[in-house]
Amino acid sequence: MKNIILFDPVEARAELMPLTLTRPVALLRHGITTFAEKWQAAIPGNYSFETQDYLSIKYPCVLADDNLYIAGNVHPDKSLTEAVLALGAGERLVLKDGEVIARRGDGEKASVTYGGDVLKVDRLWDLFMLNDEAVRRDFALLTAGRESEPLRDSCCLIGDPENLFIEKGATVEGAVINVRKGPVYIGRDAEVMEGACLRGPIAMCEHSVVNMGGKIYGATTLGPYCKVGGELNNVVMTGYSNKAHDGFLGNAVIGEWCNLGAGCTASNLKNTYGPVRVWSMAQGRFVKTGLQFCGLIMGDHSKAGINTMFNTATVVGVGVNFYGSGFPRTFIPSFTEGTTHGMNDTDMERFFDTASRMMGRRHVELTPEDKEIFMKLREQ
Numbered sequence: 001m002k003n004i005i006l007f008d009p010v011e012a013r014a015e016l017m018p019l020t021l022t023r024p025v026a027l028l029r030h031g032i033t034t035f036a037e038k039w040q041a042a043i044p045g046n047y048s049f050e051t052q053d054y055l056s057i058k059y060p061c062v063l064a065d066d067n068l069y070i071a072g073n074v075h076p077d078k079s080l081t082e083a084v085l086a087l088g089a090g091e092r093l094v095l096k097d098g099e100v101i102a103r104r105g106d107g108e109k110a111s112v113t114y115g116g117d118v119l120k121v122d123r124l125w126d127l128f129m130l131n132d133e134a135v136r137r138d139f140a141l142l143t144a145g146r147e148s149e150p151l152r153d154s155c156c157l158i159g160d161p162e163n164l165f166i167e168k169g170a171t172v173e174g175a176v177i178n179v180r181k182g183p184v185y186i187g188r189d190a191e192v193m194e195g196a197c198l199r200g201p202i203a204m205c206e207h208s209v210v211n212m213g214g215k216i217y218g219a220t221t222l223g224p225y226c227k228v229g230g231e232l233n234n235v236v237m238t239g240y241s242n243k244a245h246d247g248f249l250g251n252a253v254i255g256e257w258c259n260l261g262a263g264c265t266a267s268n269l270k271n272t273y274g275p276v277r278v279w280s281m282a283q284g285r286f287v288k289t290g291l292q293f294c295g296l297i298m299g300d301h302s303k304a305g306i307n308t309m310f311n312t313a314t315v316v317g318v319g320v321n322f323y324g325s326g327f328p329r330t331f332i333p334s335f336t337e338g339t340t341h342g343m344n345d346t347d348m349e350r351f352f353d354t355a356s357r358m359m360g361r362r363h364v365e366l367t368p369e370d371k372e373i374f375m376k377l378r379e380q
Helices: 010-015 035-042 053-057 078-085 131-143 348-360 368-379
Strands: 002-007 045-050 067-071 091-094 100-104 110-113 156-158 164-166 176-178 184-186 197-199 202-204 215-217 220-222 231-239 248-256 277-280 285-288 336-339 342-345
Touching (some): 078 100, 131 164, 131 202, 131 220, 348 368
Parallel strands (some): 002 045, 002 067, 156 176, 197 215, 202 220, 215 231
Antiparallel strands (some): 277 285, 336 342
């Protein structure tokens, strides 16, 4: 078995904060699966991660005599996979601009230039902007040669049935599903309740739920155990997070273990219709995106109370608890809590207690390694 190490590209990892504050880049979800799961399917082997020192507590790097390193923000396809596997000892695979996307060993022997197109995520907004293509790619791979579970007679399907795939254990009743603009994937034990409307491309991972009357536009990904309601448009939810009630979320990325209260709404368009700037945690300043639409970016374990209103392109760090009326600032630092009248540092013992209760509902443990990572982040 090959020993494969998915490494964090330095610039991409920095620009993808706050999502990469709590995980290696390769564990970001894009399309249906994470980058790590995509590569595991493309090249079977023993996988580990080369990431930040404080994250290595939970995600250690495992070395062997012959190690194949692959950038954790890159989608595999047949051509790229063949190029990676063709690397000789000491060789590295680079793009035309010199960016290294794979190497065998130290990669100091020679460079091989890859001339094909590469789908990769370098910035926060790439996660939702490129999610359409990511969902389509994953849908094709995951459903090839397989047969979908049948759609119940209570539902209405618009478009080619080949673009709908329902895994075993999923429940879909009284829903309208439109696959003319893209495929819809409904994962194992997922549920689409009556009155929901889905317009592809959409990926629902295992145990995810769309509540009654939910309106979900593509390109949207609901990670494992996510529960949503209201209106979503081009949203990537990593997993175990909820936006279960009415309210709007668009052109957004939500981490794990987040909760958006009833009526929570996030703007994705400025009143001026002008270009959007977003806070870069790496650069410590607002940067131009070149986009007209950009919504909420939220790190893991962050919460928003009922009727919270987020301005266009708001970035929320890890472990934030915002509540009360009015718009918060468009950047909320990690481990803070409060209202528009003032944010205070979070008490970590109370944070751990809340996280443990929330995770326990999904039979997931907050481990000592998790706590150590959060404490390291708090120190930073």
